[in-house]
Amino acid sequence: MSVVASKILGTVNAPYGANLSAHQLAACISSLETMKEAFGPVFSFFTEVKPSLQSDFIQEMGIEDGAKTVATYLQTQCANPISFAA
Numbered sequence: 163m164s165v166v167a168s169k170i171l172g173t174v175n176a177p178y179g180a181n182l183s184a185h186q187l188a189a190c191i192s193s194l195e196t197m198k199e200a201f202g203p204v205f206s207f208f209t210e211v212k213p214s215l216q217s218d219f220i221q222e223m224g225i226e227d228g229a230k231t232v233a234t235y236l237q238t239q240c241a242n243p244i245s246f247a248a
Contacts, residue, residue, distance in 0.1 A: 163184055164184070164222060166215055166218045166219050166222060167184040167219060167222070169211075169215060170184075170187070170207065170211050170215055170216075170219050171183075171184065171187065173206060173207075173210055173211055174187065174203040174204075174206040174207050174210070174211065175203060177202070177206060178200075178202040178203055178206070180200060180202070180203050182200060182203055184219075184223070185223075186200070187200070187203060187204075187207065188219075188223035188225050190203065190204050191204050191207055191208070191220070191225065191228075191229050191232055191233075192220075192223075192225035192227075192228025192229045192231075192232060193228055193232070194231060194232060194235055197232050197235075204232065204236070205236060205240075208232075208233050208236055208244045208246060208247075209240075209242050209244060213245040213246065216245070216246055217246070220246070229246060230246065230247075233246040233247040234247045
């Protein structure tokens, strides 16, 4: 697991008692359908993880287009700014 993934997984898993792997998180943040399986960690990824780490993880996993779609959807659902949706 990369250093970036380790930092991110600690942030998104802990508050929800989740145990997502990097690949599971990548699937959830890049698909509107799969996002529903782990909404808390996905929301945490886009609102609590530093934008630079988000970008690094998204590029590392090769999920740019899907992640943009999910981030844009989440932005329509909340008032919190989601930098990846911009």
